[in-house]
Amino acid sequence: xxxxxxxxxxxxxxxxxxxxxxxxxxxxxxxxxxxxxxxxxxxxxxxxxxxxxxxxxxxxxxxxxxxxxxxxxxxxxxxxxxxxxxxxxxxxxxxxxxxxxxxxxxxxxxx
Numbered sequence: 001x002x003x004x005x006x007x008x009x010x011x012x013x014x015x016x017x018x019x020x021x022x023x024x025x026x027x028x029x030x031x032x033x034x035x036x037x038x039x040x041x042x043x044x045x046x047x048x049x050x051x052x053x054x055x056x057x058x059x060x061x062x063x064x065x066x067x068x069x070x071x072x073x074x075x076x077x078x079x080x081x082x083x084x085x086x087x088x089x090x091x092x093x094x095x096x097x098x099x100x101x102x103x104x105x106x107x108x109x110x111x
Contacts, residue, residue: 004073007082011069011089057096065089 025031039058041051068085 002076003082004076007086008069008073010086011065015065061089061092064092 026033037048039051039054040048041054043049068089
């Protein structure tokens with residue numbers, strides 16, 4: 001098995017795991033968060049509104065992931081490039097996820 005197929009399997013597995021986590025969270029009975037809230041922010045007046053920054057980040061991640069998968073599949077890449085791309089995708093998705101987790105803790109009631 002070459003590097004391209006290993007990378008594609010890892011990416012596909014990660015996508016399946018993320019989709020599974022999202023489905024599990026939104027189907028949980030004790031969860032009061034709705035899916036549209038992932039791309040919204042609370043305004044100063046307390047209203048939930050669509051956040052263009054979050055929407056553009058989502059679009060950029062989908063496009064970047066698609067382009068990466070296409071180029072990995074169509075041309076041979078070395079293991080170092082695959083590691084670099086994997087690290088970038090992990091960083092680009094990890095930073096917003098960490099920020100969101102900090103914001104959710106800040107808004108949560110204290111036990």
